[in-house]
Amino acid sequence: xxxITPATACGLFDIAATRRIEQAAAAALPPHTLMQRAGLAVAxxxxxxxxxxxxxxxxxxxxxxxxxxxxxxxxxxxxxxLPIVTFAGHENRLPPDASASLQRxxxxxxxxxxxxxxxxxxxIDALLGIGSSRPPEKLMxxxxxxxxxxxxxxxxxxxxxxxNADTGDSSATxxxxxxxxxxxxxxLTLKPGLFTAQGxxxxxxxxxxxxxxxxxxxxxxxxxxxxxxxxxxxxxSHKGSYGDVAVIGGASGMAGAALLAxxxxxxxxxxxxxxxxxxxxxxxxxxxxxxxxxxxxxxLDLSGMTAVCGCGGGADIRAxxxxxxxxxxxxxxxxxxxxxxxxxxxxxxxxxSRARRGRPTVITPHPLEAAxxxxxxxxxxxxxxxxxxxQLASRYGVVAVLKGSGTVIAEGDSTPPVLNLTxxxxxxxxxxxxxxxxxxxxxxxxxxxxxxxxxxxxxRHGHIADTWPAGAPPLTAGALARQAHC
Numbered sequence: 001x002x003x004i005t006p007a008t009a010c011g012l013f014d015i016a017a018t019r020r021i022e023q024a025a026a027a028a029l030p031p032h033t034l035m036q037r038a039g040l041a042v043a044x045x046x047x048x049x050x051x052x053x054x055x056x057x058x059x060x061x062x063x064x065x066x067x068x069x070x071x072x073x074x075x076x077x078x079x080x081x082l083p084i085v086t087f088a089g090h091e092n093r094l095p096p097d098a099s100a101s102l103q104r105x106x107x108x109x110x111x112x113x114x115x116x117x118x119x120x121x122x123x124i125d126a127l128l129g130i131g132s133s134r135p136p137e138k139l140m141x142x143x144x145x146x147x148x149x150x151x152x153x154x155x156x157x158x159x160x161x162x163x164n165a166d167t168g169d170s171s172a173t174x175x176x177x178x179x180x181x182x183x184x185x186x187x188l189t190l191k192p193g194l195f196t197a198q199g200x201x202x203x204x205x206x207x208x209x210x211x212x213x214x215x216x217x218x219x220x221x222x223x224x225x226x227x228x229x230x231x232x233x234x235x236x237s238h239k240g241s242y243g244d245v246a247v248i249g250g251a252s253g254m255a256g257a258a259l260l261a262x263x264x265x266x267x268x269x270x271x272x273x274x275x276x277x278x279x280x281x282x283x284x285x286x287x288x289x290x291x292x293x294x295x296x297x298x299x300l301d302l303s304g305m306t307a308v309c310g311c312g313g314g315a316d317i318r319a320x321x322x323x324x325x326x327x328x329x330x331x332x333x334x335x336x337x338x339x340x341x342x343x344x345x346x347x348x349x350x351x352x353s354r355a356r357r358g359r360p361t362v363i364t365p366h367p368l369e370a371a372x373x374x375x376x377x378x379x380x381x382x383x384x385x386x387x388x389x390x391q392l393a394s395r396y397g398v399v400a401v402l403k404g405s406g407t408v409i410a411e412g413d414s415t416p417p418v419l420n421l422t423x424x425x426x427x428x429x430x431x432x433x434x435x436x437x438x439x440x441x442x443x444x445x446x447x448x449x450x451x452x453x454x455x456x457x458x459x460r461h462g463h464i465a466d467t468w469p470a471g472a473p474p475l476t477a478g479a480l481a482r483q484a485h486c
Contacts, residue, residue, distance in 0.1 A: 003188065003207050003208075004206040004421075005421070007420040011220030011223055011416075012189070013191065013218055013220055016344055017189065017220075019080075019398070021189060022034070022188055023225070025213040031097070032101075035067050037211040037380065038072075038158075039069075039071020040075050040103060041211070042069070042072035042075075042211040043079070045079070045155065045207060045281070046081075046106065046187050049122060050122035050153065053118065053121035054082060055117050056082065056121065056124065056357045057117050057124065058075060058086075058126055059086050059088070059116070059124065059143045059144075060087045060088070061089060061126060061127035062089025062090065063091060063095060063129065063132075064131075065126050065161075066089060066156060067094070067095065067098025067101045068101075068126055068192050070105040070143055071194040072124065072157070073105045073110045074101065074104045076229060077108040083111070084110075084111045084112075084116075085113070086116055086143065090137045093403070094266055096319075096415050097262075122152055123150060123152055125154060125160060125161050127140050127143065127161040128159075129158045132162070136161050144162070147180070151180055153180055154180050154182055154183070154204075156185070156202075159191060159193070159203070160199075160203055162202075162293045163199055164193050165202070166191070166386075167197060168197030168199035168386065169198065169382070170197075170198040181205075182201075182202065182203060182204025182205065182328055183205050184204060184207065185208075188209075189210075190224070192386055195419045196385050196405060196419055197377045197382055197385055197403070197404070197408045200406055222417045222455040223418050223419070224417045224418070224419055224420075225455050225459050228459055243444075243447065244274065245307075245445050246304045246328075247262045247273065247308045247441070248276045248307055248309045248313070248324060249261070249310055249313040250278055250312045251278045251313055251316040251336075252318070257311040258275055258311050260431045260477050261311040261334075261436065262292045262438060263478070263481040264438030264481040265438035266291055266437045267445065268438065268460075269446065270420060270442040270444050271445070272442070274298060275295065276297030276300045277296070277315070278297050279316065280421055285467065291300070298320065303327050304329055305329055306331070306444075306445040307441075307455050308331075308441040309328075309331065309332065309333055310335040310336045310337025310338060311434040311438075315336075317337050317345075319339075321347055323352060323382055325350040329359065330445070331352075332362045332440050335437075338364075338369045338372070339369060339372060342373045351398070352397050354398075360445065361396075361398040361401055361450070362401060363392065364394070364405065366404065366437070367382055367402070367403075368434070369387075370392060370400075373395075374391055383402075385406070389401075389402040389408040389409070390412065390417060398402065399411045403433065406419050406421070407420045407423070407458050408420075411451045418455050420462060422463045423466065425467040427462070429474070429476065430477060431478070432477050435461065435484065436457060438484070439460065439484050440454055442457075443457050464485075465485045
């Protein structure tokens with residue numbers, strides 16, 4: 001059994017691949033083996049999470065997910081615990097393995113109750129698995145609401161009930177303010193939906209057990225990003241070794257966004273950073289960061305630079321975008337630059353042509369900006385973030401960084417997208433997206449391949465938030481930028 005952390009790098013498999021893996025494993029083993037292994041794994045994790053529990057409530061559904069719950073109940077009862085099972089189904093309609101585990105639970109003396117216990121030290125959600133295509137209803141929905149309202153930890157079996165294992169879309173996600181800690185033990189494969197959209201809140205801490213069936217033979221639908229390797233600098237290097245970044249943005253009243261991106265690029269290791277402000281009245285130097293070289297945005301020669309364009313650009317960014325798209329050696333497009341491109345077909349054509357000319361581009365939209373670029377709604381984007389990121393990458397010939405819970409990094413159709421597990425709600429403050437754009441810009445300027453530049457910067461950006469000291473002042477974008485080397 002393995003706990004999945006932000007440093008974990010491994011493949012993620014969709015429902016169809018998981019089904020094929022499950023069928024192959026079941027065919028190679030005696031009947032009922034996989035369910036017995038799954039139930040034992042659930043029982044072991046339950047005992048680790050609540051070693052002194054008096055009562056463990058296990059809510060079981062009408063399929064094999066419920067069978068895993070029955071099996072876990074039997075194993076817990078054999079070990080001296082008091083599991084109480086509520087069953088939302090019909091015994092005569094259970095699949096054969098689940099029916100066998102139901103009998104094993106009865107033979108072990110497990111208590112079956114029509115209602116959940118008034119209190120418990122651990123609740124186990126074994127209602128619906130990856131085969132469910134409808135949201136939980138009636139009795140199951142009521143039991144899930146009760147679980148989400150409890151202070152006791154909740155352990156989900158394979159996936160949280162109501163969660164789409166491919167997309168992370170959920171009809172039963174606990175409220176973000178829910179008191180109970182969340183855990184999920186998933187089997188055979190890691191599923192992408194556990195790590196993006198609503199999946200991260202629903203699943204909480206994810207554990208994985210391959211049930212003794214290692215080696216899938218299937219191609220992953222996506223991958224977890226994993227921690228980037230440290231890249232020590234050569235003693236003989238100089239500022240030219242790490243490239244020039246030009247930040248273009250900062251219209252009137254929004255210079256701070258461009259300065260944040262510049263600060264992040266500087267602290268992330270760029271050799272030189274120029275800040276080309278669109279506000280001609282802006283100060284000629286940032287006294288707090290004199291290393292940033294202030295320029296008029298229109299005067300910068302971008303042919304040998306990595307441009308970071310759009311941070312605080314407002315409507316003024318549209319006028320400079322044609323030249324930026326045509327001349328920048330490498331490019332990060334963020335915020336207002338993306339909004340301008342979304343409504344201008346000529347700019348979209350220019351953007352797509354960069355790939356044909358061998359000019360790398362990374363775009364960093366949040367869901368609403370992504371929706372504008374794909375002419376859909378933010379709800380559409382969030383319903384399938386992996387597909388949306390791949391569509392962005394394919395349509396515009398870019399590396400797409402779709403920000404949000406479980407940020408997705410995608411590069412065309414030939415490379416599996418990557419899901420990033422670092423980051424938390426500390427990043428939900430103004431300017432943190434500008435910082436990310438600057439960090440990606442620094443990595444591109446240092447000649448990192450664009451997909452790797454984006455993956456590494458996104459991981460480090462979130463890692464800073466994850467390791468921000470407890471009790472320290474709130475994490476601001478300025479403080480985040482100053483830690484961009486981490």
